[in-house]
Amino acid sequence: MQAHSLSQYANDLLGAEDPLLHQFRDEAAAAGLPSIQVPPELGRLLAALVTATGATRVLEIGTLFGYSAILMARALPADGRLITLEVNPTHARLAERNIERAGLADRVTVRQGNALDSLAALDGQDFDLVFIDADKPTYPEYLEWATKLTHPRSVIVADNVWREGIVIDPGDDEAGNALARFNRDLAANPTLLTTFFPTRDGNDAAAISVVRGG
Numbered sequence: 147m148q149a150h151s152l153s154q155y156a157n158d159l160l161g162a163e164d165p166l167l168h169q170f171r172d173e174a175a176a177a178g179l180p181s182i183q184v185p186p187e188l189g190r191l192l193a194a195l196v197t198a199t200g201a202t203r204v205l206e207i208g209t210l211f212g213y214s215a216i217l218m219a220r221a222l223p224a225d226g227r228l229i230t231l232e233v234n235p236t237h238a239r240l241a242e243r244n245i246e247r248a249g250l251a252d253r254v255t256v257r258q259g260n261a262l263d264s265l266a267a268l269d270g271q272d273f274d275l276v277f278i279d280a281d282k283p284t285y286p287e288y289l290e291w292a293t294k295l296t297h298p299r300s301v302i303v304a305d306n307v308w309r310e311g312i313v314i315d316p317g318d319d320e321a322g323n324a325l326a327r328f329n330r331d332l333a334a335n336p337t338l339l340t341t342f343f344p345t346r347d348g349n350d351a352a353a354i355s356v357v358r359g360g
């Protein structure tokens with residue numbers, strides 16, 4: 147079939163996912179989980195950032211069934227560690243099982259509970275890359291934690307910061323307003339160098355911020 151979008155072209159050319167991740171996605175859908183994992187282009191970007199930065203400490207907020215955690219953990223060196231935070235016990239259990247089956251249990255920890263509580267428990271720790279991908283109304287608070295838990299040259303990535311343009315005029319949409327504030331907070335933070343990476347053929351975007359200095 148001829149590609150008719152950049153996403154499809156890239157996935158045809160570069161491969162959307164391997165058979166194991168495909169299987170995990172199918173199983174999660176069959177178990178009734180929403181299909182809201184990162185799109186392939188963002189998965190590739192996350193793995194590329196882990197590789198390029200030489201990250202050894204990665205924090206993810208929002209696990210689902212472990213799809214993006216597995217993609218990032220595969221890019222870690224043998225001594226690298228990834229902590230992923232998930233409030234839903236069913237999601238957390240499935241993610242743990244998938245991480246085990248992917249052979250990554252030695253480097254990935256799933257912390258079940260409300261992310262804000264888990265983040266408070268991580269106070270004082272330091273991460274090379276933080277990926278924000280949980281409940282949208284809490285994004286501004288997740289950004290405060292992400293800046294606290296990182297150091298110069300760390301990377302902070304957040305998915306869904308465009309959402310078909312809702313951030314331009316969110317009206318009374320709670321998630322849209324929080325995302326718009328999150329983007330303004332990124333822009334106003336002089337310690338962050340931020341850009342937006344279009345995903346889903348421009349229907350959405352991820353924010354990529356590098357902590358300046360170092």
Ligand SMILES: C[S@@+](CC[C@H](N)C(=O)[O-])C[C@H]1O[C@@H](n2cnc3c(N)ncnc32)[C@H](O)[C@@H]1O
Nearest residue numbers: 183184208210213214232233260261279280281
């Ligand atoms: C978009 S999904 C994460 C997708 C995952 N990063 C991936 O790409 O494979 C968002 C996840 O965040 C979880 N979540 C929502 N609110 C949360 C909270 N307050 N604390 C922790 N996790 C939360 C949801 O249960 C869901 O599994």
